Structure formats: structure tokens, C-alpha cells
Amino acid sequence: MIEIRDISKSFGNTHVLKNISTFFERGKTNLIIGQSGSGKTVLLKSIIGLHKIDEGEIFYDDKEFSKMQDKDKKEIRKELGMVFQGGALFDSSTVQENVMFPLDMFTEMSYNEKLERVNFCLNKVNLENANNLYPAEISGGMQKRVAIARAISLNPKYLFCDEPNSGLDPITAIVIDNLIRELTLEFNMTTVINTHDMNSVMEIGDKITFIHEGQKWWEGNKSEILKTENHELNSFVFASELMRNFKT
Amino acid sequence: MKIIFHTGRYFLLLAKVFSRPEKGKIYFKLILREIENLGINSLGIVIIISVFMGAVITLQTAYNLENPLIPSYLIGLTARDSMILEFSSTIVGLILAGKVGSNIASEIGTMRITEQIDALEIMGVNSASYLVLPKIIAAVFINPFLTIISIFVGIFGGYIAALTTGAVAPSAYIYGLHYVFIPFYITYSLIKVVFFAFIITSVPAYHGYYSSGGALEVGRSSTMAVVYSSILILLFNVILTQLLLT
Numbered sequence: 001m002i003e004i005r006d007i008s009k010s011f012g013n014t015h016v017l018k019n020i021s022t023f024f025e026r027g028k029t030n031l032i033i034g035q036s037g038s039g040k041t042v043l044l045k046s047i048i049g050l051h052k053i054d055e056g057e058i059f060y061d062d063k064e065f066s067k068m069q070d071k072d073k074k075e076i077r078k079e080l081g082m083v084f085q086g087g088a089l090f091d092s093s094t095v096q097e098n099v100m101f102p103l104d105m106f107t108e109m110s111y112n113e114k115l116e117r118v119n120f121c122l123n124k125v126n127l128e129n130a131n132n133l134y135p136a137e138i139s140g141g142m143q144k145r146v147a148i149a150r151a152i153s154l155n156p157k158y159l160f161c162d163e164p165n166s167g168l169d170p171i172t173a174i175v176i177d178n179l180i181r182e183l184t185l186e187f188n189m190t191t192v193i194n195t196h197d198m199n200s201v202m203e204i205g206d207k208i209t210f211i212h213e214g215q216k217w218w219e220g221n222k223s224e225i226l227k228t229e230n231h232e233l234n235s236f237v238f239a240s241e242l243m244r245n246f247k248t
Numbered sequence: 249m250k251i252i253f254h255t256g257r258y259f260l261l262l263a264k265v266f267s268r269p270e271k272g273k274i275y276f277k278l279i280l281r282e283i284e285n286l287g288i289n290s291l292g293i294v295i296i297i298s299v300f301m302g303a304v305i306t307l308q309t310a311y312n313l314e315n316p317l318i319p320s321y322l323i324g325l326t327a328r329d330s331m332i333l334e335f336s337s338t339i340v341g342l343i344l345a346g347k348v349g350s351n352i353a354s355e356i357g358t359m360r361i362t363e364q365i366d367a368l369e370i371m372g373v374n375s376a377s378y379l380v381l382p383k384i385i386a387a388v389f390i391n392p393f394l395t396i397i398s399i400f401v402g403i404f405g406g407y408i409a410a411l412t413t414g415a416v417a418p419s420a421y422i423y424g425l426h427y428v429f430i431p432f433y434i435t436y437s438l439i440k441v442v443f444f445a446f447i448i449t450s451v452p453a454y455h456g457y458y459s460s461g462g463a464l465e466v467g468r469s470s471t472m473a474v475v476y477s478s479i480l481i482l483l484f485n486v487i488l489t490q491l492l493l494t
Contacts, residue, residue: 050366077372088363102371105270 001026002047002158002190007056009046016042018214026190029181029204033195034211035236040194043211044162047192048082049073060158078106081151083161087143089135095122095146096131102154121149125179141172145179152183159184159191165200177203198237201225210236258454264376265384278382286348286383287390291397293347294340298398301335302327302405310415323416324424327406329433336398337437338485341444345477349452352383353473356456357466365457380453387445395441436492443484451477
């Protein structure tokens with residue numbers, strides 16, 4: 001489980017996060033939703049330590065991450081997988097080299113063992129026979145799947161995804177969402193997903209945290225979100241005519 | 249104030265770069281790859297520039313030494329010493345600052361804006377060390393070899409100029425090459441090259457590593473990297489010459 005308590009973050013005079021507290025449970029897909037510019041990505045990057053928080057505490061299974069030395073943070077990070085918005089695959093490496101990278105850096109496995117693990121991860125994301133392709137040679141959806149394969153290669157306890165289906169067509173987006181959910185359940189990971197896609201919310205949202213203007217505005221699950229009276233959340237959820245029709 | 253900020257941040261980056269690598273074997277492979285990227289792939293341009301520099305030095309010296317009292321073998325001596333003392337180290341260094349420097353800044357800068365550096369950090373990899381250290385070690389190792397090749401090729405370029413234009417008799421040119429050779433000049437040149445190799449790799453890496461924004465900013469970082477590397481090469485050229493030759 002990951003727990004955050006009263007975290008705040010500012011950039012200069014701009015207060016991006018204001019006293020946010022919540023927790024993300026193991027074996028569930030925890031969604032952080034909100035409009036663009038609401039502070040979702042900063043929150044996610046603060047939780048994983050890419051941004052240093054100004055105030056508050058972050059716990060990974062009762063270990064206080066926010067107060068750890070860099071050396072100890074590195075140990076937590078080895079248990080953590082991250083899927084970036086653009087995939088963040090290494091351009092000059094093939095799909096196989098990308099997925100093998102964490103194994104090269106942090107394990108003493110033989111080449112054959114690593115290759116077996118790479119093929120296992122690529123198989124999990126339904127990407128066979130793509131080992132020798134470069135990121136530029138595959139589609140956006142495939143890149144996202146390679147990024148997921150790389151993120152799970154070290155069998156992480158925590159999986160973070162920043163807008164995993166942005167820029168994808170609706171069918172591929174659902175494939176990616178379902179894939180993340182399946183992997184979360186299969187490997188019993190604590191998964192945190194940043195999204196503003198309502199399809200994702202309705203498909204895989206076990207727990208949803210709504211961020212508005214840098215504050216936690218609402219928290220619940222996908223069935224509760226449709227019944228909420230919260231004005232800001234309603235404006236966000238029912239922004240499209242499709243969702244308004246769905247409500248009525 | 250800005251210069252103090254950048255200098256401080258540059259040295260903080262270097263502290264991260266020179267911290268203990270995660271896995272030596274991986275770094276060794278990266279160093280070999282960078283030797284190819286930064287060194288062997290620069291061989292062509294170094295050879296072309298050196299041939300022409302040697303030829304031009306020979307022709308210009310011959311043009312300026314028309315007095316019959318000055319022996320013509322001094323043209324060979326001048327070509328040799330100019331290549332060793334200045335051209336093969338400093339001028340080639342400046343050319344490489346453009347070629348290699350912009351390459352490093354844009355490569356690392358692109359990795360920064362496409363979150364590849366964040367991905368490394370999240371995996372628990374020291375991104376600064378992983379990306380920059382192999383480049384510094386590779387350049388510091390391979391650039392002295394490029395310089396030695398440049399010296400030989402430059403002197404050969406001068407010989408070709410002598411042979412084809414008749415500006416100086418080839419035998420006089422070769423005699424000049426052997427005349428009053430001071431081996432320390434080679435040491436001096438190689439010491440300079442080691443410093444320049446460090447500047448050519450670390451300064452662009454700094455600009456790339458702290459890039460932000462988009463393609464425009466990466467382009468700007470790349471330009472700044474070349475400008476600052478070139479200025480630092482010229483500055484260190486003066487400092488090292490003062491320290492080593494006077």
C-alpha cells in the first residue's frame with residue numbers, strides 16, 4: 001500500500017499541490033483523475049520522488065519514502081515500475097534491449113535467463129516477435145505495451161502509469177487499460193494511474209481520487225462517481241454529451 | 249549571478265557523474281560504444297581538416313619566408329611545430345566541440361524532454377553517471393589518439409603541398425621536420441587534449457541534462473553547449489600554455 005499525508009508542492013509562487021492525503025491499495029487500480037493542469041502529474045511524480053515535496057509524508061508499505069536518503073530511495077525504486085505518458089523508451093535500443101535494461105542493471109541473471117524473462121513480459125503484453133524492432137518502428141500502442149513490459153520486468157510491487165492511453169485510439173486504449181488491470185491482479189501490485197479519460201475510469205477504476213486546483217476534491221469508486229453531487233467532479237465527469245446521456 | 253549558478257550546478261552534476269557506477273560491466277560496454285561514436289566516427293573529419301591545415305600552414309609559411317637568408321627547411325619545422333603545438337590540439341578540439349558537443353547536448357537533451365532520463369531515475373539508475381561518465385572516459389581516452397593522427401596527417405598534408413606546388417623542396421621540408429625536435433611539445437599537446445576532451449563532453453552533457461521544454465530548447469541547449477565549450481577550450485588553451493610552456 002502507498003499512503004500520502006498532507007503533501008504540498010510549489011513551483012515558485014505557484015502552489016500546485018495543497019495538503020493532499022490519500023492511500024492506494026495493493027491489488028487495485030487506483031486512478032488519479034482531474035483536468036489538465038490540476039496537478040495530477042506533479043502528484044504522481046512527487047509520489048515516486050521525481051519532484052521533492054515541500055511538506056507532507058509518503059509511505060511505501062509503512063516505509064517513509066519522503067524522508068529517506070537517496071541510497072534507500074534507490075532500493076524502493078527497484079520495486080517500482082513506471083509507464084510514462086510518451087512511453088520514454090530508449091530510442092537507440094531495440095524493444096528487447098529496452099525490456100532487458102532493468103535486468104541488466106539490477107540482476108545477475110545469465111543472458112538466457114534475461115531473454116526468457118523479456119519474452120515472458122512481452123508475451124504478457126501481447127507483443128511477440130517485436131524483439132528486434134526499434135521504438136521508432138512500432139506504433140504508439142505498441143510503444144505503450146513495451147513500456148509496460150519494461151515496467152514489470154523486475155516484478156515490481158508498485159506500478160505507476162502517467163496517462164497510459166493518451167494519444168491512442170479507443171480500442172487500443174481499452175486494450176491498454178485492461179492489460180494494466182490484469183497485470184495488477186495477477187501480480188498483486190499497487191497500481192496508480194493518472195488519467196483524464198472517463199472510459200478508463202469506468203473500465204478499471206477500483207478507487208478514484210479527483211484532483212481539482214491542486215486539492216483532493218473527491219474520492220470513491222466507479223459506481224459512486226456517477227451518483228456524486230460534487231459540482232466540480234460532475235462538471236469533469238459529465239463534460240461530454242455522451243456521459244450526460246449516460247447519466248439520464 | 250547566473251554564471252555562479254551554472255558553475256555550481258555544473259560541479260554538482262560532475263559529483264553525480266563521478267559517483268560509483270551501478271554495474272562496471274555495463275559501463276565498460278558503454279565506454280566502448282562511445283569510443284566508436286565520439287572517436288572513431290570523428291576520424292574522417294579530423295583527417296580532412298588536418299590535411300588541409302598542414303597544407304595551408306606550409307604554403308603560408310613559404311609565402312612569408314621569401315628572404316634568401318632564412319633557410320627553407322624552416323617551413324617544415326614551422327608546419328611540424330604548428331601542428332603539434334596548436335592546430336592538432338586546439339583547432340581540432342574546436343571542430344570536435346562543434347561536432348561531438350552538439351551531438352551530446354542534443355542526445356541528452358532529447359532524452360530529458362522525452363522523459364527517458366526520468367525513466368532511468370525511476371529505475372534507480374544514476375542517470376548522470378550512466379549517460380555522461382562513459383562519454384567523458386571515452387573522449388579522454390580516444391582524443392589523444394585523434395590528435396596524434398592529426399599531427400601525422402597534417403605534416404603529410406604539408407608535404408603534399410610542398411610536392412605539388414614547389415613552394416619548398418620536399419627534401420628541405422623533411423629536413424625541417426627533423427630539425428630541433430622537442431619531445432615535450434607532444435606531451436604539452438596531449439595534456440591540452442585531455443583537458444579539451446573533458447570540456448567537449450562534460451559541458452555539452454551539462455547543457456543537455458538540464459534542458460527543458462521542447463525541440464526549440466534542445467536546439468538552444470545544443471548551440472549554447474558549442475559556444476561555451478569553444479570559449480572554455482580557448483581559455484584553457486591560454487592557461488595551460490602559460491603553465492606548461494613558460
